[in-house]
Structures are given as structure tokens and as C-alpha cells.
Amino acid sequence: MGLAMAPGTAVAKESAAAAVTKISHSTATTMFRNAGIGWTSSGGCSNRNTSTCTSFEQLNLATAQGAVTLRNASGCAMTITGGTETGHASGTYSHWNGYKLDYSLTTCLGNYITGSFTRIANRSDGAAQYQSASGNIYAREGNHWDVTYYNCGGC
Numbered sequence: 001m002g003l004a005m006a007p008g009t010a011v012a013k014e015s016a017a018a019a020v021t022k023i024s025h026s027t028a029t030t031m032f033r034n035a036g037i038g039w040t041s042s043g044g045c046s047n048r049n050t051s052t053c054t055s056f057e058q059l060n061l062a063t064a065q066g067a068v069t070l071r072n073a074s075g076c077a078m079t080i081t082g083g084t085e086t087g088h089a090s091g092t093y094s095h096w097n098g099y100k101l102d103y104s105l106t107t108c109l110g111n112y113i114t115g116s117f118t119r120i121a122n123r124s125d126g127a128a129q130y131q132s133a134s135g136n137i138y139a140r141e142g143n144h145w146d147v148t149y150y151n152c153g154g155c
Contacts, residue, residue, distance in 0.1 A: 021061040022098060028056030028064045032080065035068040039080040040104075051087030058084050060098035065152035066136060067101055073116075073153075076108035081144055093148050103145040113138045113145065 023031075025046055032039060043052030056064070071078050082088065082102030088095035095101075103109060117130035117138060127139040127146070137148040 020098065022058050023056070023061050023064060025055055025057040025059075028059050028083075031064045031068060032056075035071045037067055037071050037078045037080060039083075042081075048085050051085060053085050054081065054083050055085040056083045058096075058098050059101075060149065062152040062155075063098055063101060063149040065155040066147070066149035069153035069155050070147075074109060074112035076106060076112055078106075078109060079104040082146075093150070099150070100146060100148050102141075103147065105144060109145065110140075113140075 025048075029039070039054055039056075041052070041054035043050060045053035046055045046057075047053045048055040048057045067078070067080070080101050081104055082095060082100070084095055084098055086096065088100070090096065093099040113130050117132045120129045120131045120137075123129055123139050127141050129140075130138045132138070132153060134153045135150050136153055137150075139146040139148075
């Protein structure tokens with residue numbers, strides 16, 4: 001049985017970037033706290049419009065869930081150092097748009113990422129990248145892991 005449509009209409013395919021659920025800073029911090037994930041801010045603040053703050057305002061729900069999935073799968077202590085605050089690179093799958101989180105480097109987390117995920121080509125800035133089975137990308141920057149969550153990582 002086919003799809004009946006009125007003349008002059010079309011079915012629009014939503015892009016992955018448009019079909020996301022945004023959450024508040026408060027909701028994200030509750031999720032992180034409950035999972036045992038810490039966070040820090042060089043400015044001691046959470047204002048999204050201040051680059052020295054660490055904000056989770058307008059974070060994608062799948063990104064927060066992905067962090068919890070990573071914590072549970074790795075068993076590692078995790079500290080978020082970057083969220084949706086201004087000051088990161090722009091783009092569709094950016095920090096500002098709720099797709100990325102930065103994590104402090106730890107031996108445990110580094111060993112989990114490099115031992116569990118597939119090494120893929122370096123990012124254009126030279127950062128080593130690893131891809132999870134679900135498609136999320138873990139880039140090893142100078143002093144942190146920059147993670148792009150396209151989904152919740154199997155939540």
C-alpha cells in the first residue's frame with residue numbers, strides 16, 4: 001500500500017542535525033552527577049556566552065546519554081572540561097550546537113578509547129581520531145579528548 005499525497009506536496013526528510021532533543025544545563029548536570037561524571041570550568045561558571053565557563057545549556061540529550069554510556073562502558077573516572085559554551089570551532093556538529101563534549105585526559109579513558117574503538121584518519125588539524133561502533137568520533141587533542149556524539153552510543 002502506497003503513501004497517498006495531495007498534489008503539490010512532498011515528504012521532507014529531516015536531517016539528523018534537525019531531529020534532536022535539547023536539554024538544560026540543570027538536566028545535564030543531574031544526569032552527569034547521577035552517573036558519577038564530574039565537570040570543571042576554568043572560569044568557575046556555567047554561562048554559555050562566556051568562553052571560560054563550562055555550559056551544558058542546549059546540549060543534545062543524545063550527547064549527555066553518550067557521556068553516560070562512555071562512563072558506564074569504560075568504568076573510568078571522567079571530567080568534562082568543555083560543553084556548549086562559546087569559543088569552540090563552529091560547524092553543524094559543534095560544541096555550540098550540542099554535539100560535542102571535551103574530557104580531561106586520563107590513562108584509563110585513553111586506554112579505553114584507543115583499545116575499544118577503531119583508529120581512523122587524523123582530523124585536518126592532525127588530531128588522532130577513533131570511531132566507536134555507533135559512529136561517534138573521539139579526537140585526541142593536546143590536553144583533552146574532543147568527542148562528537150552523533151547518537152547516544154547504545155544507551
